Amino acid sequence: MTRVQAPRQSGTVAGWRGRSAALLAGLTLGGLALAGVTPTGSVPDGTAAADSAASVPGPEASTSPGPFPSTYRVPATPPLLIRGGTVLTGTGERLDDADVLIVEGRVRAVGTHLAAPPEARVVDAHGRWVTPGIIDIHSHLGVYASPATRGTDDGNEATSPVTANVWAEHSVWPQDPGFETALEGGVTTLQILPGSANLIGGRSVVLKNVASTTVQGMKFPDAPYGLKMACGENPKRVYGSRHQAPSTRMGDVAGYRQAFADAQDYQRQWDKYRREFAEYQAKLARRAHGGSGAHAGTAARAGEDKPLTPPTPPKRDLKLETLAEVLAGQIRVQMHCYRADEMAIMLDVADEFGFKIAAFHHAVEAYKIADRLAERGVCAAMWADWWGFKMEAFDGIQENLPMVDRPANGCAIVHSDSEDGIQRLNQEAAKAIAHGERAGLSVPPERAIRWLTLNPAKALGLEDRVGSLEPGKGGDVVVWSANPFSVYALADQVYIDGALRFDRAHPAARPRSDFLLGQPGTQSAPDSEKAP
Amino acid sequence: MTRPFTWCVLAAALWVAAGARAEDVLIRGATVYTESRQGTLGHGDVLLHDGSVAAIGVALAAPAGTTVIEAHGRPLTPGLFGGMSGVGLEDVAAEPQANDTTLDAQSPAWNEQWRPELDITLAYNPRSDFVPITRLEGVTWTMLAPGVGDTIVGGQGAAVSLDGRFDAVLPDSHFLLLDMGGDGARRAGGTRAAEFMLLDQAIAEAHGVAAGAGALLHPAGRDVLARYLKGGHVVFRVQRAADILAVLSFARRNGMNPVIWGGAEAWVVGRELAQAHVPVVLNPLEDLPKSFDRLGATLDNAARLARSGVLIAFSSDNTEFARTARQLAGNAVAHGLPWEAALAALTANPADVFGVGATRGRIEIGRRADLVLWSGDPLELASLPDRVWANGRDVPLRSRQTELRDRYLKRLAAGEAR
Numbered sequence: 001m002t003r004v005q006a007p008r009q010s011g012t013v014a015g016w017r018g019r020s021a022a023l024l025a026g027l028t029l030g031g032l033a034l035a036g037v038t039p040t041g042s043v044p045d046g047t048a049a050a051d052s053a054a055s056v057p058g059p060e061a062s063t064s065p066g067p068f069p070s071t072y073r074v075p076a077t078p079p080l081l082i083r084g085g086t087v088l089t090g091t092g093e094r095l096d097d098a099d100v101l102i103v104e105g106r107v108r109a110v111g112t113h114l115a116a117p118p119e120a121r122v123v124d125a126h127g128r129w130v131t132p133g134i135i136d137i138h139s140h141l142g143v144y145a146s147p148a149t150r151g152t153d154d155g156n157e158a159t160s161p162v163t164a165n166v167w168a169e170h171s172v173w174p175q176d177p178g179f180e181t182a183l184e185g186g187v188t189t190l191q192i193l194p195g196s197a198n199l200i201g202g203r204s205v206v207l208k209n210v211a212s213t214t215v216q217g218m219k220f221p222d223a224p225y226g227l228k229m230a231c232g233e234n235p236k237r238v239y240g241s242r243h244q245a246p247s248t249r250m251g252d253v254a255g256y257r258q259a260f261a262d263a264q265d266y267q268r269q270w271d272k273y274r275r276e277f278a279e280y281q282a283k284l285a286r287r288a289h290g291g292s293g294a295h296a297g298t299a300a301r302a303g304e305d306k307p308l309t310p311p312t313p314p315k316r317d318l319k320l321e322t323l324a325e326v327l328a329g330q331i332r333v334q335m336h337c338y339r340a341d342e343m344a345i346m347l348d349v350a351d352e353f354g355f356k357i358a359a360f361h362h363a364v365e366a367y368k369i370a371d372r373l374a375e376r377g378v379c380a381a382m383w384a385d386w387w388g389f390k391m392e393a394f395d396g397i398q399e400n401l402p403m404v405d406r407p408a409n410g411c412a413i414v415h416s417d418s419e420d421g422i423q424r425l426n427q428e429a430a431k432a433i434a435h436g437e438r439a440g441l442s443v444p445p446e447r448a449i450r451w452l453t454l455n456p457a458k459a460l461g462l463e464d465r466v467g468s469l470e471p472g473k474g475g476d477v478v479v480w481s482a483n484p485f486s487v488y489a490l491a492d493q494v495y496i497d498g499a500l501r502f503d504r505a506h507p508a509a510r511p512r513s514d515f516l517l518g519q520p521g522t523q524s525a526p527d528s529e530k531a532p
Numbered sequence: 533m534t535r536p537f538t539w540c541v542l543a544a545a546l547w548v549a550a551g552a553r554a555e556d557v558l559i560r561g562a563t564v565y566t567e568s569r570q571g572t573l574g575h576g577d578v579l580l581h582d583g584s585v586a587a588i589g590v591a592l593a594a595p596a597g598t599t600v601i602e603a604h605g606r607p608l609t610p611g612l613f614g615g616m617s618g619v620g621l622e623d624v625a626a627e628p629q630a631n632d633t634t635l636d637a638q639s640p641a642w643n644e645q646w647r648p649e650l651d652i653t654l655a656y657n658p659r660s661d662f663v664p665i666t667r668l669e670g671v672t673w674t675m676l677a678p679g680v681g682d683t684i685v686g687g688q689g690a691a692v693s694l695d696g697r698f699d700a701v702l703p704d705s706h707f708l709l710l711d712m713g714g715d716g717a718r719r720a721g722g723t724r725a726a727e728f729m730l731l732d733q734a735i736a737e738a739h740g741v742a743a744g745a746g747a748l749l750h751p752a753g754r755d756v757l758a759r760y761l762k763g764g765h766v767v768f769r770v771q772r773a774a775d776i777l778a779v780l781s782f783a784r785r786n787g788m789n790p791v792i793w794g795g796a797e798a799w800v801v802g803r804e805l806a807q808a809h810v811p812v813v814l815n816p817l818e819d820l821p822k823s824f825d826r827l828g829a830t831l832d833n834a835a836r837l838a839r840s841g842v843l844i845a846f847s848s849d850n851t852e853f854a855r856t857a858r859q860l861a862g863n864a865v866a867h868g869l870p871w872e873a874a875l876a877a878l879t880a881n882p883a884d885v886f887g888v889g890a891t892r893g894r895i896e897i898g899r900r901a902d903l904v905l906w907s908g909d910p911l912e913l914a915s916l917p918d919r920v921w922a923n924g925r926d927v928p929l930r931s932r933q934t935e936l937r938d939r940y941l942k943r944l945a946a947g948e949a950r
Contacts, residue, residue, distance in 0.1 A: 146820040147827075178820055233626070367940050372950035387933075388662070388852050390626035397933045403944055419820055427859060430913035438916055439937060487862030487913045519827050 068169060070219035072208055074105040074497040079117040082479060085125030090132040090453040090468030094446035100130055102475035105497040110469050123493065125479055131449050132468050133188025133476030133496065135456040136422050137334070137381050138361050138415035141179055142172030142192055142207075142215070146419060152176075156195035157202060161239055161246060162259045164227065165318035166202035168192045172215045177513040178419040183209050183502045184510070185423035186478040186491040189220060189457075189466055193361075196230035196336045197238045199246065199255040203322060204228055204334060206460055208496055211511040224461040226358065227326050229256065231337035231346060232392045253345060260353040263323035269314040270324070276311035283308055332358040332461055338392035340368035347376060359459040361415060362386075364396040367403035370410060379411035379459040380404045383421070384428040401429070401451060402436025402443050413459060414451045425452045430485035445485055554583040554926045558594040559905060562603035566895040567610055567880040578608060580901045583924025588897055601919065607910050609875065610893050611672025611902040611922060613882040614854035615847025616767075616793060616813060619666050619674050619694065620656045622851055633851075634679030635687060646734055648708055648760070649752040650687030652678035653701045662851060664931040667694045669855035670904040672922040673702070673892055675847075675882070678709055680769070684716040684727055685709070688756070689767075691888050693902075695922035702888050707765040707791070708756070713775040714825040724775065728782055735761065735786055760788060765886060767791045767813075771825040773800035780808050791885055793847070796826035799833045802840030811843035811885040816864040834877070835868030844873075845882035862911040874911060900924040 080102040087098040089110060099114040100107065116122050143155040154171035157163040172192055182190065188209050194201035204226035207218040231252065240247030246255050287308070325331045333350070337343045337360045350357050359379035360366060364387065366373060366380035373380055382404065387396025405412040414429045416422035429448050436443050457467025466474045475498035482489040494502040502510055557580040564576035570588060577592040578585060594600050623630035632655035635647055653676050666674070673693050678686040686709035691702040711719065712727055720726040734748045738757040743749075749757065760766050766788045768779045776792055783790040792798060795812040798805060805812060816834040821827045830836075837844050846860040861874035869877075883893030891899060901921040908915035920927050943949045 146822045147824055148822055149824075181819055367937075367944070368949060370944055370949040371947055375950075385856065386852065388624060388665075391624055394624060395936055397937045399937050399941075403937075403940065403949070406944055407947070407949075419822075420817060423819075424817075424863070427863075427913055431856075431859070434914050434916055437914075439941060441941075485913065487859060487911060488866045490866055516821065516827075519821075 068167075068216055068219075070221040071214065071216045072210065072212070072219060072221055075499045077105065077121075077498045077500075079103045079108075079120040080123065080475065080495065080498055081114060081116045081120045082123045082125050082130055082477065083114075083116075085128050085130035085479065086483075087130045087469065088132075088446050088449040088484075089470070090449055091470060092447055092450065094444070097126075098130075100469055100477060102477065102495070102498040105475050105499070107469050107471055107473050107475055109471060123479065128492065129480040129483055129489070130469075131186070131478050131480065131484055132453040133466065133478055133494065134186040134425050134452045135460070135462075135467060136182070136187050136190040136416050136425060136452075137359065137413055137456040137459055138417045139182070139190045139192055139419075139422055140195065140417070141182060141190065141419060141422070142174065142176045143168055143194065144419075145173045145176035146178050156197040158195070158197035158238055161198050161235055161244075161255050162200045162319065163194075163198050163202050164200045164259070164320075164322040166194060167205065168194050168203060168228075169205035169215050169219065172205065172207070172218075174212050174215055174218060175513045175515045177516050178422070179209055180211070180502075180511045180513060181419070182422045183494055184491060184504075186426065186480070186484070186494055187422055188476040188478070188494060188496045188501075189460075189462070190422070191226060191334070191456075191460060193226070193228045193334060196228070196234040199230060199235045199252055200259055200323070201228040201230060203331070206462070210496055210501060211513075220462070225325075225331045226334040226460070227322065227331050229333060229335045229346075231335065231342040232339060233390055234336070249342070253349065256346075256349055257352070259323060260327065260349075260355070263320050263327055264353070266314070266317060266320035267324045267327060273311055273313050277313075280308060280310050326355050327353060329356065332356070332459070334359055334361060334459075336361045338362050338364045339395075340365040342392075343369060344372070347372075347378070358461070359411075359413060362393075362417065363404075364393050364400065367397060367400045368395075370404045371407050373404065374407035374410040377409065377411070379413050379455060381413040381415040381456070381459070383417070384414065384431040398432065398435035399439045399441065401432035402439070402441040405436075405443060405447070405451070406441060411455050411458060412451050413455045415456070426480075426484040426489065427487060430487070433485060445483060448485065554580065554901070554921070554924055556581050556595065556598045557926070558592060558598050558600045559608060559903075560592075560594075560600055560602055562606055562608040562905065564588065564895060565607060565609045565875060565879075567876060568894040568896045570896075575605070576608075578895065578903070580903075580921065583901055583921075585895060585897050585899050585901055585903075588895065601905070603905060606908070606918065607906045607915075608895070609670075609904050609906065609910050610879040610895055611904055611920070612670045612857050612878045612910075613845060613847075613893070614666055614671040614674030614694070614857055615815075615845075615860075615882075616677040616689075616849055617666075617674045617847075617854040618676065618679070618851040619662045619854050620658060620660045620692065620700075621652060621676060623660055623662065625851065633677075634681045636681045646683050646685045646730075646748040646753055647687055647750075648685050648734075649750070649756045650678060651690075651706070652676055652687055653690045653692065653706075656692055656700060658696050658698055658700050661932045662854075663694050663696055664927070665933055666855045667920055667922060667927055668917065668929055668931055668934075669858065670906070670910065670917040670920060671855055671857055672902050672904070672920065673888075674854055675705075675707070675886060676701075677767075680709070680711040680715070680719070682719060684711045684719045684730070686711060686769075691886055691892070693892075693923040695925050695927065697923070702891065705886050705888050707767045707886065708760045709767045709769065709793075712768050712770040712779055713772050713794075714823055715769065728778070731782065761786055763789065765789050765791050767793050769793045771796040771823070771829075773797040773828065775825070776801050777804060780804060780810060783810075784808070794849075795837075796833070797828040798842070799830065799836035799840075800828055802837050802842055805837070806841035809843075811845065811881070812837055813845045813847050813882070813885065815847055815849055816860050816867070816869070831863070831867040834864040834874075838869055838873050843881055843885060844877050845885050846874075846877045858911050858915075859913065862913065865911060871911065901926075 082100040087095040101109045101114045145152045157166045193204045206220040206223035212218045236246050246252045361381040363380035401412045454467035457463045477495045479493040492504045559578045564573040579587040618633045621632045677689045680686045691705035692700040717724040737743045737749045738754045771794045792812045795814045798812045819831045865874045880893040883889040903921045904917045905919040
């Protein structure tokens, strides 16, 4: 029941499955994912999607928002005024004794002595801290759900090294109880990625952490998709153990390159089709024009009586379609890569094919190339202190986050890859802050909060919509009982688009997965349920 | 003539590993959490002489030649417990050559493959990177736990001091590990009921009942199991409330001294555990129903068990995370456990659970110095150890990781981290 084929089932202490959260996730299937954008690309004859990506192949019949569209709607809520808290805006500012006003689901204002609109709900945050909602750029909730059973083991389509055709959203089980525990940790937006067994694992999906019966009800409307890719040990171990490519790191790289070379060829087929289709349309137009115009006689040349045949579109290939959208810049590459030297190779692969890597995930050695990453505008998503469970994690250090944060334009992200870690991303950041401080890299709370808010929003292409408390952005807010970088701090209230989704003071109203409903002895069951 | 020579070399090596004799130190003006009958001293002094605690009190005089450390109120605690881990047993979990945690017998569970005689401490390597890396976070000792291989019997583990010495295993701290419940079931033929069936058979063999061709144990295993029927600790890895009660009943019937490890649903049977004086080693962060054995997992587990009067200790159950012990305790406090009880779950409690309370988990006169001076609240994430003494040694706060950090900090400062 391990998630991946680890060389030894028992990493450290045991073959205990309980351990899989930490070890196996990184080790085996764990964290990779991609984020993506427009699902099926564009229509060849000119919708908005096609405009932005003329070279993107796509089926004629595809619709503009793509299949599986989000059904999430911002609930109607009265205005919300969170008054008097210590506000970390997510933009690097700290405002003491400040107010946050949310109207119609969006941040209206952040400042002092804001007036409460009529009928506003007013929350007293004196003595408490207020931050943007937390964003986890690397989660497998729903695809590796709790309980971890064979029946819910849906995170890795480990049947081929390149499965760009699969979409994480088709594996997400919305009843995973991990969503609600993540919410209690302040997580409002999360990217669900396929695992890392494959070189190219498939599309990610970005979700709002709202309870829903369907994944469509959780999908972040119009969020770009990501593509999960994986460096290093996991793909070569999974396929090498089957005596199949890749079994080495050079095999890994050959695999990425061939996949994108195939995607280029696919793009050319669609480009050719689009040209032919345009010609066909032009001919149609000419004929229609000629038929009714003054020069109809001269236009009636031989052969033009025949009906025009439209060109036949190439067959859609779901795998290459996704990769072509990456080449067109519509889908963002989210790349699992531990080692610095491998990240440098992948930056060159990206240059060769003309795509951009949004973020390296599990970037345990990002500190070694922090300047290069900053120059390239590539984010590094990191754990605070995971290390050592496999060779590519051997050089992990606890100052990774503050070191990546240091150069101008550095983009450090704290991520979880874990149903446990996602509940405490603020604490993961806190550990990194402490070690940075000791190493002379002081990171104040107002700067560190960006690691789990604005920076992941940037890497997801959502920085204009979430990640900071700025007017016009979505009203995703966490009210903390104390400085969120204290181990004792708890998220008291969590708002998504201005709607209260979790309130610690009202446990009965918190989301509860269908799976846990009515189970004996579920979480926080009252003492009266104790055995007699 | 080779043998005496070998012993000389070995003795020299041990001496070198132990390092120079610790200097005498007076830690002045600390908040001293003794975890002993002395309680907490608000502005206390601790004198270390020859690597041992020579005096604890207020306004102690510094004997000549003593280095004085002004604590300015900083907390001083016993060295922390690193939980059940493989520190010094594995350097890279995913690399078989660097992982000695688990015996894989590769045979059917009922074919003489139970090996309770395995003693995993024989694989302990005090020179592993994990030792200083873990110690940097104030963890000075851990229970070395064998992994669980093909059978429900993991073998024996014991407490080790993370002081870097070769002879790090603490005396009289061995335990036998049995993996029960749903995890053990697949190692016992597919049902957890068979765990008890097979254990009953093994116990009969240990009592000398001839088992014939279907014997589970070798002679050495029979001896070891027989010993645990008379004393020592048997650690049962078990999560589900019903399974915990089954284990209590089984242990009582067979004269075993059980420790519950895991105990995700232990809070459900807190009263029974308290009445039986059976301790629980738990990870207080486990709050998800990760398996059907853990549907009742909750962040309140530690607080509820403590309220029921159960002796609790904390464990991340993970070698890499042995160093995060404090975070476990801090979160338990956030979810209702009194702060003092949380610190005890990393100090005196685990020491008592595993029978090393006379040397670990408390600050008392006459003990080897096993102490941490913290920059602030030891359970708070912003705090770090300023000084660590492990088993009498004033250990440097350096590791391979700090070396890597310093190398690349220089490059970063020069804009050359590329």
